[in-house]
Amino acid sequence: MTLKKRTMKFAALLLASIVLLTTSNLEAQNRKKKKKKDETEVAATPPEKKSKEKTIEDLTKSSKKMEGLFTIYQDTITGSLQMLISKDMFGKEFIYFNQISNGVVDAGRNRGSYRDTKVFTVEKYFNRIEFISQNTSFYFDPENAISKAKEANISNGNMASIQIEAFDNEKGLYLIKADELFLKETLTQIKPASAPGSSPTSFRLGNLDKDKTKIIAIKNYQENTNLEVEYVYSSPSVLNNGSEAVTDGRNVSIKVFQSLIAMPENNYEPRFDDPRVGYFINEVNDQTAISAAPYRDVINRWHLKKKNPELEISEPVEPITWWMENTTPIEWRETIKEAVLKWNAAFEKAGFKNAIVVKQQPDDADWDAGDIRYNVLRWTASPRPPFGGYGPCLNNPRTGEIIGADIMLEYNIISGSDANSRLFESYTDSNEFETLDDDLSREGCVLQQGLVENLNFAKSVAIISSDSEEALKRIQKEAVMAVVMHEIGHTLGLNHNMKASQLFTPEQLADADFIEGKCLTASIMDYAVINVTKDRSKQGQYDDVNIGPYDIWAIQLGYKPFETEEERQALLNESTKPEHIFGNDADDMRSSRTGIDPRVMIFDQSSDPITYFIDRIELADNMLKNAKDKFTKDGETYQELRRVYYSLIGEKANAGNVFSRYIGGVYVDRAMVGQEGATKPYTPVSLKDQKRAMEAISKYIFAPNAFDVPNTLYNYLARQRRGFDYTQEDPKIHSQVLGYQKRVLNHLLYPNTLQRITDSELYGNEYTLSRFMTDLNDAIFRADIYGSVNSFRQNLQLEYTNMLIDMLTGQQGDRYTNNAKSMALFNLKAIRNMSAPSGNLASKAHKEHLRTRIDNALKEIK
Ligand SMILES: [Zn+2]
Numbered sequence: 083m084t085l086k087k088r089t090m091k092f093a094a095l096l097l098a099s100i101v102l103l104t105t106s107n108l109e110a111q112n113r114k115k116k117k118k119k120d121e122t123e124v125a126a127t128p129p130e131k132k133s134k135e136k137t138i139e140d141l142t143k144s145s146k147k148m149e150g151l152f153t154i155y156q157d158t159i160t161g162s163l164q165m166l167i168s169k170d171m172f173g174k175e176f177i178y179f180n181q182i183s184n185g186v187v188d189a190g191r192n193r194g195s196y197r198d199t200k201v202f203t204v205e206k207y208f209n210r211i212e213f214i215s216q217n218t219s220f221y222f223d224p225e226n227a228i229s230k231a232k233e234a235n236i237s238n239g240n241m242a243s244i245q246i247e248a249f250d251n252e253k254g255l256y257l258i259k260a261d262e263l264f265l266k267e268t269l270t271q272i273k274p275a276s277a278p279g280s281s282p283t284s285f286r287l288g289n290l291d292k293d294k295t296k297i298i299a300i301k302n303y304q305e306n307t308n309l310e311v312e313y314v315y316s317s318p319s320v321l322n323n324g325s326e327a328v329t330d331g332r333n334v335s336i337k338v339f340q341s342l343i344a345m346p347e348n349n350y351e352p353r354f355d356d357p358r359v360g361y362f363i364n365e366v367n368d369q370t371a372i373s374a375a376p377y378r379d380v381i382n383r384w385h386l387k388k389k390n391p392e393l394e395i396s397e398p399v400e401p402i403t404w405w406m407e408n409t410t411p412i413e414w415r416e417t418i419k420e421a422v423l424k425w426n427a428a429f430e431k432a433g434f435k436n437a438i439v440v441k442q443q444p445d446d447a448d449w450d451a452g453d454i455r456y457n458v459l460r461w462t463a464s465p466r467p468p469f470g471g472y473g474p475c476l477n478n479p480r481t482g483e484i485i486g487a488d489i490m491l492e493y494n495i496i497s498g499s500d501a502n503s504r505l506f507e508s509y510t511d512s513n514e515f516e517t518l519d520d521d522l523s524r525e526g527c528v529l530q531q532g533l534v535e536n537l538n539f540a541k542s543v544a545i546i547s548s549d550s551e552e553a554l555k556r557i558q559k560e561a562v563m564a565v566v567m568h569e570i571g572h573t574l575g576l577n578h579n580m581k582a583s584q585l586f587t588p589e590q591l592a593d594a595d596f597i598e599g600k601c602l603t604a605s606i607m608d609y610a611v612i613n614v615t616k617d618r619s620k621q622g623q624y625d626d627v628n629i630g631p632y633d634i635w636a637i638q639l640g641y642k643p644f645e646t647e648e649e650r651q652a653l654l655n656e657s658t659k660p661e662h663i664f665g666n667d668a669d670d671m672r673s674s675r676t677g678i679d680p681r682v683m684i685f686d687q688s689s690d691p692i693t694y695f696i697d698r699i700e701l702a703d704n705m706l707k708n709a710k711d712k713f714t715k716d717g718e719t720y721q722e723l724r725r726v727y728y729s730l731i732g733e734k735a736n737a738g739n740v741f742s743r744y745i746g747g748v749y750v751d752r753a754m755v756g757q758e759g760a761t762k763p764y765t766p767v768s769l770k771d772q773k774r775a776m777e778a779i780s781k782y783i784f785a786p787n788a789f790d791v792p793n794t795l796y797n798y799l800a801r802q803r804r805g806f807d808y809t810q811e812d813p814k815i816h817s818q819v820l821g822y823q824k825r826v827l828n829h830l831l832y833p834n835t836l837q838r839i840t841d842s843e844l845y846g847n848e849y850t851l852s853r854f855m856t857d858l859n860d861a862i863f864r865a866d867i868y869g870s871v872n873s874f875r876q877n878l879q880l881e882y883t884n885m886l887i888d889m890l891t892g893q894q895g896d897r898y899t900n901n902a903k904s905m906a907l908f909n910l911k912a913i914r915n916m917s918a919p920s921g922n923l924a925s926k927a928h929k930e931h932l933r934t935r936i937d938n939a940l941k942e943i944k
Contacts, residue, residue: 150302169254288317594622658759
C-alpha cells in the first residue's frame with residue numbers, strides 16, 4: 083500500500099468515525115427523550131391495565147437461546163444478555179465461583195487464580211428477582227429451640243435485585259436482563275480496593291468501562307452455567323503504566339470465568355477436621371454446642387466412593403481425572419504423569435485402586451480449563467511469574483466436597499529464570515515488623531521464588547563441582563516431580579506441612595542409598611531445600627521423587643471409608659509417630675509475628691537444621707572460590723557469574739533465617755491429652771540448641787569475616803547492559819550483606835520473640851533474655867573493641883545500635899516489654915563502653931558516631 087492510499091484510507095476512516103460519533107450522539111439524545119416519554123406513559127397507565135405486556139417470546143425473538151442450569155439468551159445484534167429463572171429455583175441454594183481466565187500480575191489478577199466461592203439463593207420479591215449470598219459459617223442444632231433464632235445478627239448479602247421483564251405463569255418462568263449480573267462487579271469484586279494511604283504512584287486499575295466490558299464466551303450445561311467476561315478498566319491518565327506485561331495502563335483487561343453451579347445432590351458425607359492432620363477446611367462454628375472448641379469444620383475432599391464396597395481395595399465409582407493441558411512442554415509430560423500417579427499409592431492404603439487418572443488434552447480440544455468439569459494441569463511462562471506452582475480447589479462451602487481443581491505451573495521452574503529473585507534485593511527497606519513474605523493464601527500454595535533460587539543453587543554447585551550432565555538433568559527432573567506432587571497434594575485437600583523436613587538426620591540425607599526413591603521429608607507438602615551434600619562424593623537424590631509417609635497417613639484420614647469412629651480415632655492417634663509430624667502455615671516461622679516452633683519453617687531440611695545449614699554455608703563458600711573459573715566463557719558477558727554469586731552467597735540469608743528461629747523457639751505438640759507418645763504442648767528449645775544457633779549466627783552471619791569472598795570476584799559482578807536500563811549498575815555489596823544481617827536481627831529483636839524469651843523462662847527456657855542479649859551484643863561488637871572495624875561490621879554495628887535505640891524511643895517502642903527495654907538500655911551502655919576510639923581513622927570515626935548516637939538517645943530517655 084502506498085503512502086497516499088494509506089492516508090486516504092485513514093481520512094475515510096476518520097470521516098466515518100466522525101459520522102458515527104455524531105449519529106451515536108443523536109441517538110443517545112433521542113433515547114434520553116424517549117425514556118422520559120416512556121416514564122410519563124408508565125406513570126399514566128394504571129398497573130392493572132397492563133394488557134399489552136410483552137411475553138418472554140417477544141423479548142427473546144432476536145436472541146440466541148442457550149439452555150442449561152440457568153437458560154441464557156444473547157441478543158444477536160447487541161450481544162446483551164437475558165436470563166430465565168424458573169419458579170422451582172426460588173429459595174434453592176446454588177454455588178457461585180469465579181477464576182481469572184487472564185489478567186496481569188500487576189493488578190494481582192493472574193491467570194488461573196481461583197477467587198471467591200459462595201452459596202447463593204435466588205428469591206422473588208414482587209416484580210424483582212434477587213440473588214442473595216448465604217452465610218455458611220454457623221451451625222445450629224435443629225433440635226435446640228435457639229435454632230429458631232439462627233438468623234439473628236447474621237447478614238446475608240443481597241448482590242442483585244433485577245426487575246422481571248416478562249413472565250410465563252403457566253410454566254413458572256421469569257425473564258430478567260442479565261448484563262447487570264455479569265458485566266458489572268455484581269457477583270464478585272474484581273478490581274482490588276486500594277488501601278488508604280497506599281502510594282498514589284502504585285499501579286492501579288481505572289474505572290470499569292461499561293462499553294468495553296463484554297461477554298467473551300458462554301457455555302451452558304445442566305449442572306453449571308459458565309460465562310467468560312472481559313472486564314476493561316479505563317482511566318484517561320495514569321501515573322504508573324505497570325510492567326511490560328501491561329500494554330496500555332489506561333486500558334487494562336481482566337478476563338474472568340464466572341460459574342453458577344447446581345448444589346451437588348449426592349450421598350457425599352462431610353468429614354470433620356482434626357488438628358493433628360492438615361486438610362483445608364471450611365470453618366463452621368456450632369452455635370448451640372457447649373464446648374470450649376465448638377467447631378464443626380469440614381475438610382475439603384473429593385467424593386470418592388468404592389465401585390465394589392465389599393472389596394478391601396476397589397476402584398472408585400468416579401476417579402479423580404487430571405488433564406494435562408496442551409500447553410504442557412512435551413518433553414516433560416511423562417515425568418508429570420508419573421508424579422501425579424505417585425499419589426495412587428496413598429489411595430490404595432485408603433482402599434482405592436486407580437483413584438487418580440491422568441489424560442492428555444488434545445491440541446484441538448473444544449474445551450478449556452475454564453470448564454469446571456475438567457481438572458487441568460496448566461503451564462504458563464509469565465513475564466513476572468507470580469509463583470512456581472499453584473494448586474487451588476473449588477469446593478462446596480456447605481460440605482467441603484471438592485468439585486473441581488486446577489494446577490498452575492510456571493515455566494521458570496524449568497528455565498530457572500529468576501528475574502524476581504529475592505536475593506537481588508538488598509532488604510534494607512524491608513518493614514521491621516512484618517519480616518518476610520506472608521503472601522500464602524489459605525486456599526492454595528505459592529511455591530514462590532524460593533524454589534527457583536534453590537534450583538539455581540543446586541545447579542551452580544553441580545557445575546562448579548564438574549558433575550555430569552546427567553546430574554543436572556536429575557536435579558531438574560526431581561524438582562519438577564516434587565512440585566507436581568506437591569500441587570496435586572493441595573488439590574486432594576492437603577495443606578502445607580512445614581514441619582515434615584524434620585524426619586531424616588543430616589547423615590541420612592547424605593546417604594545416597596538410604597534416600598534413594600524416597601520423599602526427603604515426611605511429606606511432599608513441605609518446602610524443604612533441595613538436598614545438596616557438602617561432600618560431593620556422597621551426593622544422592624536432590625529432591626523428592628515420591629510422596630512421604632505423612633501423606634499416605636493423611637490421605638487415609640481423608641478418604642478411607644471408616645467402619646467406625648473408633649477406627650478413625652485409632653489412626654489419628656498415630657499422629658505421634660515421627661513420620662507423621664505435622665505443622666502448617668499458620669504455625670510456620672517465616673513470619674516472626676505468628677510461629678513459635680523453629681521446626682515449622684520453610685526452606686530448611688533435616689532433624690538438625692543448624693548442622694545441615696552450617697554444612698551448606700561451607701559448601702557455598704567452597705564453591706565461591708571456583709565460581710569465576712567455571713562461569714566465565716570467552717565471548718560472553720558476566721551475567722551468569724553474577725547470578726551464581728548471588729545464588730551462593732544467598733544461602734547465608736536463608737541459613738540466617740533458619741538459625742534465628744531457634745532462639746526463643748518453643749516446640750509445639752498437637753497431640754491430644756493422654757495420647758501415646760505425646761509430649762507437653764509447649765517445650766522451649768534446649769539451652770544447648772539455642773546456644774548453637776547463636777554461635778552459628780555469630781560465626782556465619784555477623785563475624786568480621788563472615789562475608790569474605792575472593793576479592794577478585796567483585797570486579798566481575800557486572801550485569802549485561804540492555805538499552806538504557808540503569809538499575810543496579812554496581813552490585814551494592816554492603817547493602818546486600820546488611821540486608822541479610824538485618825533479616826536475622828529483625829527476627830531476634832522482634833517484640834514477640836523477646837517477649838517469648840522472657841515468658842518461656844517460666845516454663846523451661848534456660849537461655850534467658852539477659853543471657854541472649856549479652857551474647858548478641860558480644861557477637862556484634864566484641865571482636866572489634868581494640869582494633870579496626872571493617873566496613874561490613876561498621877554497617878552492622880550502627881544498624882543494630884539504631885535498632886536498640888528504636889526499641890526505647892521509636893514509634894514501635896510500646897510493643898516491647900519492659901524487660902526487653904531494660905536490656906536494650908543496658909546493651910547501649912555496654913556498646914558505649916566498648917566503643918572507645920581505636921583502630922584506623924575510619925574505625926575511630928565509626929566509634930565516635932556510635933557514642934554520639936547513644937549519648938543523644940540516652941538524653942531522650944527520661
Ligand atoms: Zn504448597
